[in-house]
Amino acid sequence: MNALHRALFEPRRIALVGASADRTRLTARAQLYLRKHGYTGDILPVHPREAEVLGEKAYPSIADIPGEVDFAYLLLGTQHVEGVVDAVAAKGIPAACVLADGFAEAGPEGAALQARLLATAKAAGLRILGPNSMGVINLNARIACSVNAALEADSLPAGRIALVSQSGSMMGAIMSRGAARGIGFSHLVGTGNEADLSAGEVAGLLVEDPQVDAILLFLEAIRQPQHYADLARRAHAAGKPVIVYKLGRSPYGAELATSHTGALAGSDAAAEAFFRANGIARVTTLEGLLELPALLIGRKPLAQPRRAVGVMTTTGGGGAMAVDCLGVAGIEARAPDAAAGAALEAAGFPHHGRLLDVTLAGTKPERVAAALNGLQQAGDTDLVLSVIGSSAQFRPQDSVAGILRARDAGLAKPLAAFLVPQADASLQLLAEAGIAAFRTPESAADCIRAWCDWRLPREAPAAPAIAHALPERPDEADARKLFAALGLDSPFATIASPQDAPKDVAWPVALKILSPDLAHKTELGGVKLGIADSAALKQEAAAMQHRVARMAPQATLTGFLVQSMAKGLGEAILGFRRDPEIGPIVMLGTGGVTAELFRDVTLRLAPVTEAEAMGMIAEVKGLQVLAGWRGLPRGDLAALAQAIVAVSKLAAREDIAEAEINPLMIHGEGGGVTVADAWVVRR
Structure with a gap:
């Protein structure tokens, strides 16, 4: 086991900074629970006025503690934490846990305080658990360094399942629910705000622990997704399932998770795609979090589930x-x-x-x-x-x-x-x-x-660099040129003013206003279909320019886009986005103006392979008609899959926040696809 694992899970000398001599206080609990549940190492209370705390010799400061200290639990008010972290770092303690709240979840001032605390710790090589953490429990080693009230129980069944929870209260709730079922835990950790150590990194420390057969995660947000990906790969190799219960399936749950921990929430569909891609089994019931390990331990994911x-x-x-x-x-x-x-x-x-x-x-x-x-x-x-x-x-x-x-x-x-x-x-x-x-x-x-x-972790395909210049404020024509660089080239023309005539277009055409500020043009009267000739085009363009300028006076208008009319067997929405939690994702769904209404979509981590793209197509109900449903004509689903792969390669472009084709028109077999509308947003 590495040094961080020993400091967190097997500390022999624990400093309790701010420990209380009043047994009724929250800040007395860690010391009481350590002794109650059989800790045999050194407990080192730090108190500025007491020579003894609950029968243990106390020290006025961390610096006064003789010898090395493995772990420090800071049981202090928010305003005192920053200075004490300096002292912990100076002492050379490898890991510390911060109980206090009032950091990133409390707004800009708290976030700034948390950033300073982390900077001090990083400079000294100190790893921080929390803030807002209820501590660490190792039941097999009889180490209960936590203030969680569930430790009031007279006995705690030890087992071979580890729990890493961003919620400290749920750490105790799940432990007590397990105890009622005869299900014991090996380790329980509350990670709180995760200013430094994420749940994924902490769980990763337990993969090689011989006392652990499965790892449970209770998450409110996904921070540092690379740690979860690494955890999942190593856990599968070790034959230890990783199981997650994550909040945020509803917008209200996502809002609460954000306000509780100060995390930036992404979409739940993106989180689902992330867990699936990395081979992390997800449950949606709290009972399931306790019950699924027995089904997965000792087994591998099904190759072809029926x-x-x-x-x-x-x-x-x-x-x-x-x-x-x-x-x-x-x-x-x-x-x-x-x-x-x-x-x-x-x-x-x-x-x-x-x-x-x-x-x-x-x-x-x-x-x-x-x-x-x-x-x-x-x-x-x-x-x-x-x-x-x-x-x-x-x-x-x-x-x-x-x-x-x-x-x-x-x-x-x-x-x-x-x-x-x-x-x-x-x-x-x-x-x-x-x-x-x-x-x-x-x-x-x-x-x-x-x-x-449940799946094996995917092997992500490479995302080759895309050498294509993009303006700071791209309009639809710029977006189309980007997609053309990816291999999705649908001919179009641009004109600067209503009096200009487009070149090399086949009539009838579609006319659209160009603006870097208007993602949705239809609602503003910025789209006109089926224009028969040049004279009608000039008339429609003049009316459109006047209409859009009146309805969106703040928008910058950069001209007009003209494209020959095309008809497909079906329409898809194909998009790319950098999710704030998990990073690049690609989305496919039924397209057109009702795309947002029906939300018939599926997501994957980007980039994807062609096989993964075909799997996405199979999951979108509205596209099944193009697979020859009830003898109807088949669409060019191979071309659609290639388009999905192409758009997913935007993962290599760090400068792109999101991009979308809606609709992408799907023609009959062999007919390919046509980009009918496009949009891109720079980061």
């Missing part, structure tokens, strides 16, 4: 709930295929439809095992789910015995269980056996969906 499961139940209503929730999550409860059907018939189980209901056949362990083993023979499912009724509550040993027997048969397909009643004892038995067990049908569906979505 997104289907076999379901056996001892309760009809409970089984129906599971089937319904799975369906909402995009997972099919599939009827037994021929192989599974034959095995079930041989074992004496009649089977009809998607749900194998064995309620009337009896729930003896050998019968449950036989039913589960029969379903495991199916060649078209990813997992077998056992839904258990009242026996899980009243006869826990019997209720899980059949599942354990089926597991011991050695078949490769995973087994999991949804317990319909409140059945803590059965849940704990299954957890101890390493079998994924779910408290609700919603979390069962969430976890199975997350497992089917």
Whole structure:
């Protein structure tokens, strides 16, 4: 393990700066919890007036502590932190944690304070956890250096799952929820504002820890995305799944996450693309965060997920709930295929439809095992789910015995269980056996969906440099020239005034106003289609110039763009953006004026390969008609895929914030694509 890992997770000498002698104070908790839960190292309270704090010798300042110190926890008010960080750095302490809030999340003054604190730390080689961090817990080493009230518990079950949480309160909440289920943790860390150490970097320190089998992340924002990418690659190589619960799926959640931590929020769709690309499994339920590890530990991502499961139940209503929730999550409860059907018939189980209901056949362990083993023979499912009724509550040993027997048969397909009643004892038995067990049908569906979505980290293609000059304030003509440099060249002409005549255009044409200030021209009357001849063009251009100048008086008008009319089989919106959290992304969706209304889009990290581009096309519902749906003419989806790849190469241009083609007209097979409207924004 490296020096930072030892300082954070195995410190033998801990300085508690601002420790209180009043046992009722928040700032006394870290010292109390360290001793309560078995810490045997040196606790070094720092207090300017007390010679002793809670039975430990105290020191008036950090400089007065004799010898080396591994870790410092700063339990101080915001106004005192900056000066003490100077002293911590001067002492040569390798890592410090800051409890106080009031930094980047508090506005410009707090952000400036946080920047100064970080500059001091960097100059001295000091690594900072926080600010706004509730500390570090290593349960296997009995180190509870935290003020989280969950540590009031008399005992804390240690385990082999690590949690890194940007929310300190959730760190304790998840630990307590796990304890109630018999699920123990190896490490728990609160990263807070992440002025220095990000959750991704901290989690990366745990990949090689022999006490860790899986890493959980509770995130409000993605800071320093390169750390997560590195974490995920190394974790997959080590066979340790990384599982995330991230806030911000709604605009309200994103707003709260931003205000809480001072982070700049990106879009949730971009975060989803980021996790998928890096092989990080994402859950959307808090229960799922605790329940998914048992399904992933010891397994690799499915090469070709069928997104289907076999379901056996001892309760009809409970089984129906599971089937319904799975369906909402995009997972099919599939009827037994021929192989599974034959095995079930041989074992004496009649089977009809998607749900194998064995309620009337009896729930003896050998019968449950036989039913589960029969379903495991199916060649078209990813997992077998056992839904258990009242026996899980009243006869826990019997209720899980059949599942354990089926597991011991050695078949490769995973087994999991949804317990319909409140059945803590059965849940704990299954957890101890390493079998994924779910408290609700919603979390069962969430976890199975997350497992089917789980992928190996992608190998990102190279993004070659694009040598093309772009004005500081580009208009549509400039954007089109940029796309032409990428291989998307659709002929057009420009004119400076209404009296000019375009050259080399085929009539009828489309006319558009040119301006670096107008991304949406249609609403302002800045677009006219189907103009038949030169005379009509001059008339329309004069009227358009007057109309747009009146409706957008602040806009700079740079001329007009003229393009021959074209008709395609379909329209797409194709865009590029630098997401504030995760960086370059490429977007594809159904195009035209209703693109923002329907939001039928998909995202990937940029740049993408042609295979990834084809995968994006398959995910956009509005484009499926171009794949020959019900005998309709096929669109040139190969050309669309090439266009996606081309636009994604803008990832190499650090000077571009966003770019868009809407619509990109898709012609019939072999007909290519046409850029009908384009836009680009400089950073």
